[in-house]
Amino acid sequence: MAPTLLGTKLGMTRVYTDAGVSMPVTVIQAGPCYVTQIRTPDADGYAGVQVGFGDIKPRNSSIPMIAHDFKAGVEPQRFHREFRVAEGDLGDYEVGKALTVADLEKVAFVDVIGRSKGKGFQGGMKRHGFKGQLASHGVERKHRSPGSIGGHGSEAGASGRPKKGKKMAGHMGDVRVTVRSLEVVKIDAERNLLLVKGPVPGANKGVVVVRPATRLYKSKAAKAAEVAG
Amino acid sequence: MADGTQGIIESFNNDTIKTDLPRFDIGDTINVHVRIVEGTRERVQVFQGVLIGRKGRGVDEMITVRRVVDDIGIERTWPINSPMIAEFEVVRRADARRAKLYYLRDRVGKSRRLRDRRRGMKHVEGLRTKQ
Numbered sequence: 001m002a003p004t005l006l007g008t009k010l011g012m013t014r015v016y017t018d019a020g021v022s023m024p025v026t027v028i029q030a031g032p033c034y035v036t037q038i039r040t041p042d043a044d045g046y047a048g049v050q051v052g053f054g055d056i057k058p059r060n061s062s063i064p065m066i067a068h069d070f071k072a073g074v075e076p077q078r079f080h081r082e083f084r085v086a087e088g089d090l091g092d093y094e095v096g097k098a099l100t101v102a103d104l105e106k107v108a109f110v111d112v113i114g115r116s117k118g119k120g121f122q123g124g125m126k127r128h129g130f131k132g133q134l135a136s137h138g139v140e141r142k143h144r145s146p147g148s149i150g151g152h153g154s155e156a157g158a159s160g161r162p163k164k165g166k167k168m169a170g171h172m173g174d175v176r177v178t179v180r181s182l183e184v185v186k187i188d189a190e191r192n193l194l195l196v197k198g199p200v201p202g203a204n205k206g207v208v209v210v211r212p213a214t215r216l217y218k219s220k221a222a223k224a225a226e227v228a229g
Numbered sequence: 230m231a232d233g234t235q236g237i238i239e240s241f242n243n244d245t246i247k248t249d250l251p252r253f254d255i256g257d258t259i260n261v262h263v264r265i266v267e268g269t270r271e272r273v274q275v276f277q278g279v280l281i282g283r284k285g286r287g288v289d290e291m292i293t294v295r296r297v298v299d300d301i302g303i304e305r306t307w308p309i310n311s312p313m314i315a316e317f318e319v320v321r322r323a324d325a326r327r328a329k330l331y332y333l334r335d336r337v338g339k340s341r342r343l344r345d346r347r348r349g350m351k352h353v354e355g356l357r358t359k360q
Contacts, residue, residue: 010234010238011238012238014245014288014289015241016245016310016311016312020264020266020311020312020313022308025241027237027241029237191237193237195241204234205234
């Protein structure tokens with residue numbers, strides 16, 4: 001099983017396929033990540049791997065974190081994340097081991113997880129895709145309003161107030177977003193670079209998590225199996 | 230990590246950007262050799278027209294070429310760096326004082342033509358044209 005990696009979104013550009021089709025790609029600098037701790041069912045009750053990513057000056061880290069990384073035999077790491085691993089795959093990992101994009105060689109599709117750009121307080125049309133009201137036909141000053149929010153639709157029946165979780169205006173963005181099943185276009189193991197098709201969440205230079213795709217529909221699954229060999 | 234970000238992206242772009250393009254400016258009449266794939270066969274179609282605009286830069290640069298057939302204007306837009314374009318040829322160099330020649334769309338008859346370039350030829354002197 002290919003590992004999950006931490007990386008930095010560098011930006012977008014385009015590449016042309018062999019068929020001459022322009023393809024939008026995101027360049028991600030993924031890894032090298034170092035295993036800093038291993039979670040075992042015996043000690044922790046679950047199987048997982050903690051990895052560190054990114055250089056940091058020791059003076060910007062903290063003594064406990066530096067010691068934690070030192071115990072794993074690696075330089076101080078800027079980010080630490082933990083990922084669940086199937087129990088049988090734990091043997092593939094050992095503390096201090098470097099995980100790189102080269103480990104994704106046989107992966108055709110990846111999921112990318114990032115933190116989306118914050119959009120501030122937004123109305124229902126932008127935030128939830130509401131249609132708003134008509135432009136004319138007597139509509140005045142309410143063209144972008146969400147309309148009725150209901151009054152007696154709560155879980156408890158006719159309670160006289162709007163249902164919990166009702167979609168309304170509010171803060172948008174700056175949440176964890178997963179984009180699934182992005183095609184891996186290219187891997188540059190030398191420079192730890194990964195090109196995936198299409199956009200990924202967050203701003204340039206933001207931290208993203210790259211993992212082998214977990215849900216694939218039929219045609220993509222067939223292609224993934226082919227690449228994996 | 231921060232300072233090299235754009236440089237890394239450019240390194241991918243440099244693989245795509247064509248370096249063997251002839252010099253062509255707005256107003257020039259150019260031939261665009263477009264690859265067309267029909268099933269397994271591939272052939273090249275030539276589109277001749279006036280270059281009325283260049284847009285974007287680097288790997289994203291697009292050109293718009295306009296020609297008039299039977300009094301119907303046809304404009305096609307391509308990415309310069311697309312592998313579907315086999316070749317560009319400059320047929321005739323003309324004088325344009327604007328970066329975008331959209332006004333040609335409103336012109337009819339003789340006024341549709343652009344003057345041959347008389348000034349500012351120095352930088353293109355001796356460069357390859359078709360004739």
